[in-house]
Amino acid sequence: MEEETMASRRRQFKSDARGFLDKNFSFYLLLFLPIYILSFAVGFGNLAFNNGNNFGGSDWLSLLNIVVALLMAGVSFVMIDLQRGVGDFSAPVSKSFTIFNRGAYFLGSLALILLVDIFTILWSLLLVVPGIIKSLAYSQAIYIYRDYLDQGKKIGFLEAITLSRKMMDGHKWEYFVMGLSFIGWGFACIIIIPIIWVYPYMRQTYANFYVKLAAEGAQTDDEKTEGPTVVNPTDDDSKNSNSAPTETFYPDSKSHEDNDSRDDQ
Template sequence: MWTREMLKTEAKSFLKSNYLKAFLVSLLLLFVGSGSSGGSSSNTNVSTDFTMQEGAGFWQSVIESSSFGFLWGFGLVIILLLIVGSIAFRVFVGYHLEVGGRKFFVRGAEADVDLSHLTSSFVSGSYSGVLTSMLYRAVINFLYYLLLIIPGIIKSYAFSMVPYILADNPEIGYKRALELSEDMTSGHK
């Protein structure tokens, strides 16, 4: 059985010799968004009722002008394209880098520190298996969040080991990876 002291000593020895690589991998994972899957919502309901205010005619004409409407629509299209682009980047690149980052740290604990582990799912031919498993995990977790917040949080902990499982065996299958992750976290949430 592992003890806290043993794990801490091994982690210190790993970081002592590989701190820069571990920092760069962590920084890359931060930028591709592997630790967070949150979103925000905003209220874009703009009230145009200026009849009680002074100068209402000027502002009413500005809002109703076709050039302002065009700019509003163009800005909305740009924002939607950025959102869709960031989601696509997260799905098609970020998931693979997340699994590669987990593989880097797991192999690093075994004294196999190589930055090529980051891109292993791109190169090894396991792209579709990792993509399917991680996407399935995200969809199932999203559906649990739709029930209520608490079931979503519990399932996000239950599915937290999926990247580690895929780092060891990327072709395990999406359902089996989720089952193993739930078994591994059972009683530890």
């Protein structure tokens, strides 16, 4: 991808995120409030544990970290829906716990969080750089898994990870640079701007990134199936609507796995 195109896309992702946040700051504040509280508890616990005050040790801190990751996954689902135009800015506290609204969301996200962590650690044992690259490649697995569930399609955990790798092919550097673009905002939080504005801004930008890549993948799949003898009677004008994703990235994923799946094991 051309650097200029990457920069233009990145500016658009961030501009859309700022537009949401500037108009609905109170919504995002309450949406992220449980995450802020638990993250503060983790930070306080780490400080106390490192000072030798072991009142539960690292076990409960690890558990809290997993809960924070699960809540963040659910909040990301909410932000993806906002970007797609199928969500609204009501009931932020309730939406904070979206991950618990459906058992498949919770179990699937938990399994993928653990699997991605395991795979990333194994790659990091080789060198740090391969671990970073793989963490970028696996970053969209939870969102792909959730999109399949919402469309009533079956998908395995390793399959979701494989699809994330394929989705991120050619986009890992873009995603990495997008993360780097928030370093200045991070420093600004120390002096000027509170993190309660910057963190939702960053996460909504990442959600916008996924929505764009998923839409591009769906368009590519549609183009592959076009032809005079190929007709899908279920297709209708909803494909042109922003109300919901009509196809996720590589809907017939089994045919795309080939030998790639063994790279995730």
